[in-house]
Amino acid sequence: MVLSVDNVSKSFKDNVVLDNINFKVNKGEVVSIFGKSGAGKSTLLRCINGLETIDKGNILVDGEYLYREADGKVEAANGDRIKKIRRSLGYVFQNFNLFPNLNVMENLILSPTKVYNLTKDEAEKKAFELLTKLNIEDKANYYPYELSGGQKQRVAIARACMLTPKIICFDEPTSAVDDEVKRSIYDIIKAFKSENVAVILVSHDRDFVESISDRIINLECGKII
Numbered sequence: 134m135v136l137s138v139d140n141v142s143k144s145f146k147d148n149v150v151l152d153n154i155n156f157k158v159n160k161g162e163v164v165s166i167f168g169k170s171g172a173g174k175s176t177l178l179r180c181i182n183g184l185e186t187i188d189k190g191n192i193l194v195d196g197e198y199l200y201r202e203a204d205g206k207v208e209a210a211n212g213d214r215i216k217k218i219r220r221s222l223g224y225v226f227q228n229f230n231l232f233p234n235l236n237v238m239e240n241l242i243l244s245p246t247k248v249y250n251l252t253k254d255e256a257e258k259k260a261f262e263l264l265t266k267l268n269i270e271d272k273a274n275y276y277p278y279e280l281s282g283g284q285k286q287r288v289a290i291a292r293a294c295m296l297t298p299k300i301i302c303f304d305e306p307t308s309a310v311d312d313e314v315k316r317s318i319y320d321i322i323k324a325f326k327s328e329n330v331a332v333i334l335v336s337h338d339r340d341f342v343e344s345i346s347d348r349i350i351n352l353e354c355g356k357i358i
């Protein structure tokens with residue numbers, strides 16, 4: 134088991150967005166979180182990635198606590214623990230979150246060269262392979278503002294694929310792409326799975342979810358149903 138979400142609740146003021154969520158994910162498993170807009174899917178991914186605090190419960194990433202509850206208070210991981218957890222997690226955001234002041238290639242190689250000590254040549258080679266796979270290699274020198282939504286989505290996916298995390302989260306990865314790119318994203322997810330990476334996929338694309346998932350979690354108004 135690489136992720137454990139136990140009794141997690143989260144509200145924004147009086148809006149209960151996650152209501153006692155429980156699930157576990159194993160290595161190499163593709164788990165989809167399916168549900169309507171506003172159901173709490175992105176919030177759940179943000180909590181799993183430590184980008185949102187939680188009000189109740191525990192989240193364990195690869196055996197380390199990201200959040201743990203004791204005596205009714207939730208403690209968040211810090212220091213070396215959070216650094217280690219961050220390295221285990223990959224995240225493709227729904228709104229892509231590309232660095233606006235860096236071109237596509239620079240977006241891809243920043244973290245691998247700065248945090249993971251790949252050489253620039255190694256990182257660029259890998260980046261180019263990924264961009265080619267996603268059919269966007271001709272945009273390597275473009276800046277995010279020069280790209281369409283679907284192109285930005287592909288760059289965000291390529292950037293997340295530069296590293297091999299233990300868990301990778303995709304938030305609506307197929308929302309802005311055509312069938313050919315969707316097929317590449319399918320292949321990328323399967324490749325992560327074959328490397329024993331756990332994939333958490335948020336999507337309301339029912340066909341895509343059904344074709345790729347080992348398990349589907351239905352989220353409705355912050356509850357698993």
Ligand SMILES: Nc1ncnc2c1ncn2[C@@H]1O[C@H](COP(=O)(O)OP(=O)(O)O)[C@@H](O)[C@H]1O
Binds near residue numbers: 145170173
């Ligand atoms: N930062 C925030 N502050 C206040 N409310 C938020 C915030 N983020 C999300 N919400 C609310 O949480 C609910 C779930 O949002 P979200 O997780 O984005 O849903 P989904 O991804 O399933 O469409 C919505 O009602 C939304 O308005």
Ligand SMILES: [Mg+2]
Binds near residue numbers: 174176
């Ligand atoms: Mg969302």
